[in-house]
Amino acid sequence: MISRRNIRVKVMQALYALESFDAFDLKDAEAQRKKGLQLLTEKFVNAAELFNVSMLYLARIAQYAETDSRQRSSKYLPTEADMNVNTKLAGNLYLWDMLENATFQERISEDKLDQKVEMDRVKKTYQHLCTTEKYLSYIQNDDRTAAEDKAMLYFIWKEEMAHNEDFQEYMTDTFDGWEDDKDMVMMLVDNFFKSPKSVNFLQFISGEKNEYARSLMTTVLERDQVLMELIEPKLNNWDADRVATIDLILLKMGVCEFLYFPTIPTKVTINEYIEVAKNYSTPQSGQFVNGVLDNLLKELSQENKIRKIERTKN
Missing domain, CATH: 1.10.940.10 (NusB-like)
Incomplete structure (x- = not known):
């Protein structure tokens, strides 16, 4: 999933982090090698989680259309508007391609990712989305096409998440390492939109690329x-x-x-x-x-x- 450049960045970050350790804590070359590889593994794990959480936020924001409809229609005195909330977004074809990806489902379950998603943030982002011309135009058309659904979901990612100052500030405050990894996450999400069928959420890094990363790390140290x-x-x-x-x-x-x-x-x-x-x-x-x-x-x-x-x- 990640590129060789991403790997070079992670190795660089791990080597930089290693510089902060006191020489006394790393008494010999083997201790230094082990610590370096540990740091590298942690960098990959953290970056993978940030990507997966970003994708889950995207999904939950789109799905919130149904939650909004249900909550508004169940008011004590619902208005006509409350009774007719458009839920087209929740049935987004591109969204369900992602949600039905077995590797995505397994990753959400294994890592308990829903516990890391704040529904107040989902609601806030969804409510802002509902004020945009792009969204209003989308729900006015009852017909559905895969291309239109993809464009809508990508709009949410780009405008309501990746380029939204408030959302980015939230990610920085909430998730360790976001500032270091956000460029990589944005690239990975963009790659998903280019080729969603090829994404395996259980394999952030292939065996061959992992071997390259570990070899580069240890060779620089040795x-x-x-x-x-x-x-x-x-x-x-x-x-x-x-x-x-x-x-x-x-x-x-x-x-x-x-x-x-x-x-x-x-x-x-x-x-x-x-x-x-x-x-x-x-x-x-x-x-x-x-x-x-x-x-x-x-x-x-x-x-x-x-x-x-x-x-x-x-």
Whole structure:
């Protein structure tokens, strides 16, 4: 489900978190490796939960149309409007494709995700949705098409959740790690709308990608001294201690991929770490990481230390 770039971000975050631990707590390389892998696993688990909770919120907001109809019609003195609440949204075809996904149902049950969804927040979001022109236009048409239903559900996600300042503030205040993971969650939800049938909610990361993540994490830790010996001469009069911690971590990861991951093209490595640096470090970090990795690649190539395996095309 997640991409290689997402994995690089999680490894970077785990390595950054590892920096905060006292050296006394990590007495040897094995202790450091175990702690690093533990942190990495926690990063994946947390990101997966945030994605699943976001999807469940989306579902519960759409389903709230039926709750609203039931509650209003049961008033002691309901008005005509109370007796005729439109419930078209609750029957949204795209919504039910998601709700009937067996892996989604299992994930909700296993992780008790409904306990993490606040119905007051669902109600508030739904009530605001009901004031929008998009929603009013949607319910005025009695006919139903899959394309229209998809567009409506995507509108809720984009305008009432992802781009809604109030909803985003709520997510930040309620869920640990939301600020770190929200860009990834937004990308994953967008990917769901592009290809809903391919999403397996029980497999946030494939076995192959998990192996890549763990290998990248442990190799950076085990080869730290070698990596620093290569990087430090290329810092252009910058003391390594003055380089942003995230930038230094990304440089180590990039050089690690150059030397120890033969199936990853060097161009892919450089481009990926430039983008991660721009998104997660300082405004100048993308250019900085690009310059250092490019210089290192030239030197390592001249010394014949870069050994890549070309993938054959079928």
